[in-house]
Amino acid sequence: MSTRDLLAALAERGWTLGVAESLTGGLVVAEIVAVPGASAVLRGGVVAYATDLKRDLLEVPGGLLAERGAVDPDVALHMARGVRRRTRADVGLATTGVAGPDPQDGKEPGLVFVAVSTPDRDEVRRLDLPGDRAAVRAGAAAGVLALAADVLAG
Template identity: 45%
Template sequence: MSQALQDRLVELGSTVATAESLTGGALAVRLTQLPGSSDVFLGGVVAYATEVKESVLGVPEQVVREHGVISGECAVAMASGVRDLLSATYGLSTTGVAGPEPQEGQPPGTVWIAVAGPEGVETRLLELEGDRTDVQSATCDEALSLLGGILRMEGSVLG
């Protein structure tokens, strides 16, 4: 997390929580690297298994059955679920295929991220290149970028 993003969250009195699958906790690590991150980061859930997505984050079984876990619908449910679970202002989620093998018919590098906040949920489909580490790192970059963009929009609306 950049200092500017952390400062913006503090300025808005906002908090964030994570629901991660393919990033395996790497997004939470990014959000806790700066001093003072405890003012804005509440915690996270690494929901690698589908059962954890459903039982802990509240991803509806119907979403998994109809869309799969590598879908915008799953990313939305994960972000909303962790936001509710931890009473955060924003929930960030990551789900997808880090590789090296395809999953659910999706090639490695297919990733969905979502940010759930007070104004709704925004998703983004990513088609990333590289090995597992590259895909995981780029996913974290994109998730933080999406959150930053939402915070900037919130600022312009408030301003």
């Protein structure tokens, strides 16, 4: 499913979209707004690159962040849920991971978690992405959009 098809599927349901990004730094929202008519679905996005912003803006529990770090499947899920609340959207997408070149919190570059939260279900997917920083970031953006398409497809 293309990004255009994803937006059409959201529009058919009358659902809106919010996006929380960490390592992707706005790539997901940029991919979405490249589609003409995206404003009919997209409410907005939050780039919470710093861990304290994940806590303060996206309502990721501080204890979870302190215990596991920002690169964690539960953090991704809380980010997706938090951006739904903050943007008053029906669907939330989230990306968190290590783009590299150095490890973060003991996690190697290429480890990414993407999440989708909808009124019907939540899902998190682990991605182990090869390549340099740009490849990991692009793969993470594509990965969260693919997960969203899978969730909407049923």
